[in-house]
Each structure stands twice: as C-alpha cells, then as structure tokens.
Amino acid sequence: MLLRIEGRDLPGLPGVLVAVQARDKPAELLDPVRGDAASATWELSVEPFTNKRGERTLRGRHVQDGIGGRFVYLSWNRIGDDGASTMFCRSKLMLSGIPQDVYDAALASGTLRARLGLTNAKGGPVVARILPPAVEWSAVPAARGRVLDS
Secondary structure, three states: OEEEEEEEOOOOOOOEEEEEEEOOEEEEEEEEEEOOOOEEEEEEEOEEEEOOOOOEEEEOOOOEEEOOEEEEEEEEEEEOOOOOEEEEEEEEEEHHHOOHHHHHHHHHHOEEEEEEEOEOOOOOEOOOEEOOOOEEEEEOOOOOOOOEEO
C-alpha cells in the first residue's frame, strides 16, 4: 500500500529542510523539502498487518515503533554553511489515528492519504504527536480519483 503524506502551511523557514525519516536512521531522509516551500508531499510504501495486540496498523522502512504505537517521523533539519544538515526537532505522525473505515477503504484502493499543516501556533514547525483533527486521513480510490474522507 502507498502512504501519501501531504503537508501544507510550512513555517517559511529558510535554511531548513523537512523530510520523512527512515526507521532508526535519523540521517536517512526521504525527499527533503525546504522549510519555506508552499507544500510538501512524501510517498512511502507501507505494509498493512495486525500486531500482537490484534490492532490493524502499518509497517515499513519509514514506520517507527515506539511507546504509544506506530508512527512516521517528520524530521526538521537545519542546513549549515557546509551543506550538512542537523536535526533540531521531529513530529510524530501517529498511525493510531487512522479511522477504521478509512483504513479499510485504503486497503481496497491501495492508497492512504494524510493531510496536515506543518506550522504550530507560534509559527514554528509542528513538533508534537500528530493525531486527528490535526491530520485528515482519507483513502484514495485508484480507479475513480476521488477521495473517501472520514
């Protein structure tokens, strides 16, 4: 299944990148986007499965597993004068917030979409656990191109 993360309202920070972090590899970033871009989109492959507690969730190269459940890290990095990046904060896109009907529809369609704002109330990056209503989960049908929202 494809997980498509669509970020909007980036904080407008020059010299900063935001990206999806690979599991247990903070320096391995998927498709970095400038902090002053209009929007950001990441697409990652995930595998649906049922965990030991009987919960239906996702796993994959970019899915973390920790206290509180499975999540995807959005890593915020400063770019130094030498071009090297240094992480200064992260956001956790919590997979436990996916409504069951949306999860089921995404299994059928093959694509799960998360839409979220990436700027906090003070104008900086979102640095908390991200759950609904801060993220909108939907399934994207492959054939019709319209979205099933929850």
